[in-house]
Amino acid sequence: MKYLTNKKLMITAAAFIVIAALSVVFFPGCEDTYSNTIKGVEHARLTHAPFVPPPITRDYPTKVIVNLETTEEVKRLSDGVEYVFWTFGGEVPGKFIRVREGDLVEFHLSNRPDSKMPHNIDLHAVTGPGGGAEASFTAPGHTSTFSFTAKNPGLYVYHCATAPVGLHIANGMYGLILVEPKQGLPPVDKEFYIMQSEFYTEGKHGEPGLQPFSQDKAVNEEPEYVVFNGSVGSLTGDKKLQAKKGETIRMFIGNGGPNLVSSFHVIGEIFDKVYGEGGVIVNQNNVQTTLIPAGGSAIVEFKVDVPGTYILVDHSIFRAFNKGAIGMLNVTGEEDSLIYSHKQKDEIYLGLDNKDVKSNLTVNPSVSNQTSSSGASNDLKALGKSVYSTTCQACHQANGEGIAGVFPPLAKSDFLNNNKDAVIHAVVKGLSGPITVNGKNYNGVMPPQTLTDDQIAAVLTYVYSSWGNSGKTVTKEEVSKVRGGSTASR
């Protein structure tokens, strides 16, 4: 066989190798189509609510390593109320994960060794059985690793899916993962992460102590707490969200459930753009209230034009006022009275047929039950303090400081201290028209207060004895006299 020399054999073999190598590179074959475009590795930066990791700036897919730890801890649910939360990353809601469409995510789920339960994770961004749950089932003191490609852009919920699933979710195991579309999201000034959820406790709302989970209430979908970001007051007081007038705000909002759908609304604002249900297309403009399904999300954008405090609520309104679904966004900056004027005028209104309208409101029985026994002045002050905080504090504020230009102060007030009869008259019959208090002018309206003579005597005695005032007392008889002798409360 003369023609088959060693040299020819080697050249043929080399040619085969070259062709094979080239075909692997140029023909996809059985490899998955994403793998040869992934470049590099990075570690995901995760954040706690309400903060969001910064927008992604790269324009190619990469391998992203995510490290998340599940923990079980006792934390505050509301003032005086504690709960054993099961968490992703130590807080409820779990940490925010931000990746880009096409990224290969290598997920490391660790279960802290002192956990009692096994945990896992189902990310709604994952295409695959269980959303990752079957690959990430982890006993305490272990780490599970699995990978997925973020094929679909959007804002997705993730949550624990260990049996019993309802309990793991109800205890706080949920969070959000954002898969940015390839082209990214339009730039905005501020981004926030808000997640609504419910808690089902044995004790009623506000009952203090460490509260156990109530399965009955969970099955009946009757939560004691409906909150943003895992606790009552997480977005109020000094934890308010902050923005400046003129900024564009984007909110990534999730609903961990486990049961309720949210009717999300920001009082005093309108959503310029809504990416309904967490997709990547703006599918509506000028929305007042948007629905967020349980186990779902939404993205809203709006520009703040007027300074003030904007209240975030679930507009199933008793959840906001009685269960804790309230947050706040504080906007600072210059007023714009054309967009919003605040109150321009307040006048007396005497009814359509111009009769002298007597106050015929019935006295609130729970308020009227606060009567003091004898005229002992300490009892009177205690009662007075209680009446003040339920009736007067809303306007005149906790320490009688009032609000400049709107509600006159009571603390060290010359009007108050020089004019006892006029003060009693104001509480009993109302006061309107221009007055001067401590050198400042006020021209508002104080309506007559629906209080008994006892209560008026008590609250005025309290006010006179507080905040540097003159220490006068006011008796029930003096009040009745001003009222004009009608002794309905005697």
Next chain:
Amino acid sequence: MLKKIFIPVIILILTTSVSAATPVKTKPAPEGMVLISGGTYVPLYKKEDESGKQIVKPFYMDIYPVTNKEFLEFVEANPKWRRSNVKKIFADKFYLKHWAGDLQLGNINPNSPVTNISWFAAKAYAEWRGKRLPTIAEWEFAAGASKTKPDAFDDEENINRIQKWYSQKSPEKLPAVGSTEKNYWGLYDLFGLIWEWNYDFNTALVTGESRGDSNLERNLFCGSGSASARDVKNYPAFMRYGFRSSLKANYTVHNLGFRCVIDAAN
């Protein structure tokens, strides 16, 4: 001649009547164990009808979980199970990590239940004592009792009580055995103290994907789940099955211990 027969016959009659009058005694339970009389039982993942019933034969069960003190005796007699000698394949690196040393308990209550032991170690201890680990069926049967009834599996009040322990955090230092409740059989600490190894823990039927575990999923051995569970509200039972499924035989966990059983052969 009659006299010779008469007396033996009288004696025979008396002895047989005496033995007929005394009841048949089962042998007394081994020390530290009680008899669980056995019966039928329906596991969580089966329907509560004829198809679901399993037979549990009578057995003796340890009244308390095995303590640190008892386990110390075991490793003293069996050097290959000491912490620095044990092979990784039989126990992971957290094996007995709460002890001060191979043979020193350190600052823990010797009567608290031993934890941070693997299935292999628990099984070896049981065999050393001439006993064995309970099967899931035996353990669940014994634990299905409340304080007053042998089968309180569906008893809502009982479930709620157990649920409360499951939702609390694990304490850092475990208390002594016997510090929680005694149930109908006289067993302590089946709830409220630690998880416990079973002989056949890895036949528990849950994948990580708890929503898909139903008996329609034929690839999963005896799949369980909300579609076919005996009592969907028995969260504690779900949690136990879930916990068992997350384990491998060489795993050690800070709140996982065990107790032993013996067959009650007559």
